[in-house]
Amino acid sequence: MAGFFERLRQGMARTREGLGDRIRTLIGGRQWSDALYDELEEILYEADLGYDAVDDILTRLKEDVRRRRPERAEEVLARLQDIMVSQLAPVAQPYRLGGQRPEVWMLVGVNGTGKTTTAGKLAERMKQQGFRVILGAADTFRAAATEQLMAWGERAGVDVVRQAEGADPAAVAFDTVKAAVARHLDLAILDTAGRLHNKRHLMQELEKIARVVGREVAGAPHQVFLVIDATTGQNGLEQARVFQDAVPVTGIVLTKLDGTAKGGVAFAIHRTLKLPIQLVGVGESLDDLMPFDPEAYVRAILGEVNLDSR
Numbered sequence: 001m002a003g004f005f006e007r008l009r010q011g012m013a014r015t016r017e018g019l020g021d022r023i024r025t026l027i028g029g030r031q032w033s034d035a036l037y038d039e040l041e042e043i044l045y046e047a048d049l050g051y052d053a054v055d056d057i058l059t060r061l062k063e064d065v066r067r068r069r070p071e072r073a074e075e076v077l078a079r080l081q082d083i084m085v086s087q088l089a090p091v092a093q094p095y096r097l098g099g100q101r102p103e104v105w106m107l108v109g110v111n112g113t114g115k116t117t118t119a120g121k122l123a124e125r126m127k128q129q130g131f132r133v134i135l136g137a138a139d140t141f142r143a144a145a146t147e148q149l150m151a152w153g154e155r156a157g158v159d160v161v162r163q164a165e166g167a168d169p170a171a172v173a174f175d176t177v178k179a180a181v182a183r184h185l186d187l188a189i190l191d192t193a194g195r196l197h198n199k200r201h202l203m204q205e206l207e208k209i210a211r212v213v214g215r216e217v218a219g220a221p222h223q224v225f226l227v228i229d230a231t232t233g234q235n236g237l238e239q240a241r242v243f244q245d246a247v248p249v250t251g252i253v254l255t256k257l258d259g260t261a262k263g264g265v266a267f268a269i270h271r272t273l274k275l276p277i278q279l280v281g282v283g284e285s286l287d288d289l290m291p292f293d294p295e296a297y298v299r300a301i302l303g304e305v306n307l308d309s310r
Contacts, residue, residue, distance in 0.1 A: 005296050011282025012300040015263030019047040020302040023080070027073040032065065036073070040080075047261070047301075048233040050268030057083055081302050088266060088294035093251060093276030095223065095291070097131065097187060102180035104188045104213045104220035107253070108206060108243045109227035110236065111194040114255035114281060116145050118227055119191040120152020121281070121289035127156060131186040136176030137162040138169040138209060139193040149191055155286065169193060169205055170212045177216045188213075190221070203246035210247050225278065227253045228269065231260040237272045244273070254292070255281035266297060 009016075022043045026036060037058065044054045060083050065076060097103050105122075107115045116139070123133045135153050139145040143165045153160035161176040173190050180188040190213070192206060213220040226249045228236050243249055252275050257263045266277055277292040 005299070007288060008280070008282055008290065008293075008296050009300045011258040011288065012263050012297075014259070014261045015047065015257070015301055016303060018261035019043060019264060023077065024303065027077050032073045032076050034065075037062070044264070047264035048268060049264040050234060050271055052271045053087065053264075053267035057087065077302070081298055084267075084298045084302075085295050088270060088277075088297065091266065091270045091277050092292050092294050093278055095225075095251065095278040097126075098222060100217065100219055100222060102177070102185050102188050102217060103222045104177055104180075104190065104217055105223040105225065106190045106192060106206075106209065106213075106221045106247065107225050107227055108192050108247060108249070109194050110229070110239050111142070113194065113227045113229040113232075113236070114253075115139070115194060115227045116148045116191050117152065117284070118225070118253050118255060118279070118281060118289060119149060119189050120156055120158075121286055122225075122279070123153065123158045123189055124156035124286045125289060126187055126189075127158060132183070133158050133187045133189060134176060134180050134183070134185055135160045136172050136188060136190040138172045138176070138190045140165060140167045140169050140172060141193050141195065145191065145193075170208045173209045174212050174216065177213050177220065181216065199242055203242070206243070206246040221247070223251065224249045225251055225253045226273075226275070227255055228265075230254050230257045230263055230265055233260070233262045233265050234268050234272075237268065240273060244275075249275060251276045251278035253277075253279040253281065253289075258282045258288075263301065266292075 026039050064079050107119050109115050123135055126133050135158055137146040137149045146162050150160050163172050176188050210221055224247050226243050228240055254277055257280055279289055280292050281289050
């Protein structure tokens with residue numbers, strides 16, 4: 001866990017500088033005053049937590065301050081951390097394989113969010129847990145996507161099913177699942193296209209993939225991960241709704257947290273999409289995709305809080 005937290009802490013340095021360090025500068029070494037609420041609210045907004053999340057956090061914080069009447073601002077910082085963790089607690093939901101073999105997982109999302117990279121990292125993570133995995137390059141509209149997935153498959157030591165550029169994505173999904181069944185594998189992971197210039201066509205394509213794999217394996221796709229780029233902040237959430245309309249999204253993968261000062265978007269995701277955040281990405285290494293942990297996430301943003309002040 002120490003190594004896990006350290007990678008997350010390092011990856012979220014920009015968010016911590018933009019949010020946690022600013023809060024510490026506001027609060028550190030001072031007596032608490034209600035006049036600090038306005039500045040605290042502004043800092044939280046700028047980190048992209050979203051209106052509803054900020055309103056809930058500050059409402060709960062004000063109630064707690066009225067009840068406890070803390071003298072030191074550090075006590076308020078400790079309570080702020082507790083409130084932020086508790087707000088995200090319902091969001092965390094571990095990803096796991098069920099009893100079906102093979103299971104079929106789909107990755108969906110706008111192009112550029114990191115789906116292909118996530119597919120490779122996820123294959124590696126599942127392989128390290130002892131599962132037999134195969135990847136399907138179902139984004140056939142970008143040759144670069146297939147080439148990138150082949151490279152990730154090679155790095156992870158996992159086979160990749162592919163077809164020629166422009167092939168039917170559902171055909172690639174079909175071949176991938178058939179191979180998983182024939183080889184008695186545990187998991188098939190499908191990378192899909194995410195272009196949004198034709199919303200209807202995209203939805204039909206994803207729906208077709210889901211129907212095809214569902215005919216081959218009961219209950220498939222068993223997990224549908226919506227990949228969201230943290231650097232787009234709340235601007236990416238409306239686009240994300242498109243994918244909820246097309247397929248039964250089961251969870252969120254929040255990528256590129258290392259590239260943004262607005263990593264607080266996890267709070268807005270919880271409020272807007274009503275979906276669990278299951279994985280976060282903080283870099284390009286195979287081990288930089290990790291399970292979402294609300295306490296580690298908030299600690300990585302705010303820094304360490306003196307437990308004696310709680």
